[in-house]
Amino acid sequence: MKKHILVVPGDGIGQEVTAVGKKVLERIASKFGHEFTYDEALIGHAAIEATGNPLPEETLAKMKASDAVLFGAVGHPKYDNDPSAKVRPEQGLLKMRKELGLYANLRPIKLFDELLGASSIKPEILKGSDILFFRELTGDIYFGEKGRKNDGDTAYDLAEYSRFEVERIARKAFEAARTRRKKLCSVDKANVLETSRLWREVVQKIAPEYPDVEVEHQFVDAAAMMLIKDPRRFDVVVTANLFGDILTDEASQIAGSMGMLASASVGDSTGVYEPIHGSAHDITGKGVANPLASVLSAALLLDISFGLKEEADTIIAAVDQLLKDGFRTRDIADATTPADKILNTETAGQELL
Ligand code: NAI
Ligand code: MG
Numbered sequence: 001m002k003k004h005i006l007v008v009p010g011d012g013i014g015q016e017v018t019a020v021g022k023k024v025l026e027r028i029a030s031k032f033g034h035e036f037t038y039d040e041a042l043i044g045h046a047a048i049e050a051t052g053n054p055l056p057e058e059t060l061a062k063m064k065a066s067d068a069v070l071f072g073a074v075g076h077p078k079y080d081n082d083p084s085a086k087v088r089p090e091q092g093l094l095k096m097r098k099e100l101g102l103y104a105n106l107r108p109i110k111l112f113d114e115l116l117g118a119s120s121i122k123p124e125i126l127k128g129s130d131i132l133f134f135r136e137l138t139g140d141i142y143f144g145e146k147g148r149k150n151d152g153d154t155a156y157d158l159a160e161y162s163r164f165e166v167e168r169i170a171r172k173a174f175e176a177a178r179t180r181r182k183k184l185c186s187v188d189k190a191n192v193l194e195t196s197r198l199w200r201e202v203v204q205k206i207a208p209e210y211p212d213v214e215v216e217h218q219f220v221d222a223a224a225m226m227l228i229k230d231p232r233r234f235d236v237v238v239t240a241n242l243f244g245d246i247l248t249d250e251a252s253q254i255a256g257s258m259g260m261l262a263s264a265s266v267g268d269s270t271g272v273y274e275p276i277h278g279s280a281h282d283i284t285g286k287g288v289a290n291p292l293a294s295v296l297s298a299a300l301l302l303d304i305s306f307g308l309k310e311e312a313d314t315i316i317a318a319v320d321q322l323l324k325d326g327f328r329t330r331d332i333a334d335a336t337t338p339a340d341k342i343l344n345t346e347t348a349g350q351e352l353l
Contacts, residue, residue, distance in 0.1 A: 041059040068306065070297065200217055287345050
């Protein structure tokens with residue numbers, strides 16, 4: 001198969017982990033006889049430094065012209081400490097999602113058995129957890145009108161959802177539930193928020209079209225609690241942009257570390273595949289970032305954008321084998337991990353495939 005992949009490393013550990021994700025794609029191509037070509041483009045802080053724009057037109061054009069994007073992360077401490085900075089790395093990320101119509105963010109929370117002990121949650125509660133989140137990605141409070149009034153003393157962010165936006169992500173989640181354990185949990189705050197009332201109304205309206213899927217509605221606060229109390233009760237979860245952002249960071253503790261969680265953003269055009277973590281300034285440049293989230297993002301890329309299921313499964317099996325062999329990056333290591341089994345970003349890549 002001939003495909004063109006755009007690698008957009010972004011900032012911080014985004015650069016370090018996507019290098020490993022790309023290497024794994026190269027190995028898969030040679031193992032299975034595919035012809036993947038690659039290009040690179042700038043986003044985030046790196047793009048601001050080079051062009052003044054967090055998402056240069058050239059990057060956007062390259063994204064639209066590619067078959068899939070392997071993405072890293074954006075961010076720099078400079079902006080975290082200066083909330084008033086007008087040009088910001090995350091503007092590039094949000095604009096990319098909007099421009100490419102990436103309205104569905106799939107976040108599989110997959111727990112590798114070998115990492116049962118890496119979580120702060122008890123193994124007997126975690127064992128067998130397997131959740132697929134559908135986070136809506138192009139609406140909600142992140143994209144509504146925002147600003148200040150009363151001489152800057154009052155700030156506002158407007159949350160907005162249309163029926164159309166809710167329905168298209170809900171349908172994707174229903175369809176995914178059909179291929180799994182046929183359970184869908186829709187998470188909202190319909191007791192308080194109008195956007196959530198519309199959300200629930202839309203999900204209830206289309207539910208009869210999926211009679212084989214068992215639907216439940218949960219308030220986000222209760223869902224946050226249930227997620228660590230009894231993660232096994234969840235199969236597919238669908239939720240709004242803000243709730244999904246927060247719940248999936250929480251859910252990363254089911255998988256053991258942020259460094260283990262991959263995501264796929266899909267919608268109207270090219271799919272973008274990226275770790276759920278950010279640019280992690282605290283470990284940038286130290287070479288210790290766990291690259292497995294990027295490697296597993298590469299697997300999602302092969303599966304979802306190219307339909308290469310066997311190739312994707314080969315990557316997941318290789319990650320499983322690496323963990324079975326006792327290797328750990330620092331974020332998932334514990335006191336029992338022998339020193340010669342501790343991997344850094346680069347050696348983790350070398351141990352795979
Ligand atoms: P973060 O996800 O970058 O890091 C949170 C914590 O998890 C840190 O202690 C970090 O060291 C650890 N961590 C994250 N990924 C890891 C990996 N692969 N291996 C080992 N440890 C890992 O979130 P944080 O610290 O809140 O934000 C840092 C920057 O990233 C900020 O500028 C923020 O705006 C940006 N960010 C970007 C995102 C994106 O590009 N999608 C998402 C979230 C944050
Ligand atoms: Mg987040």
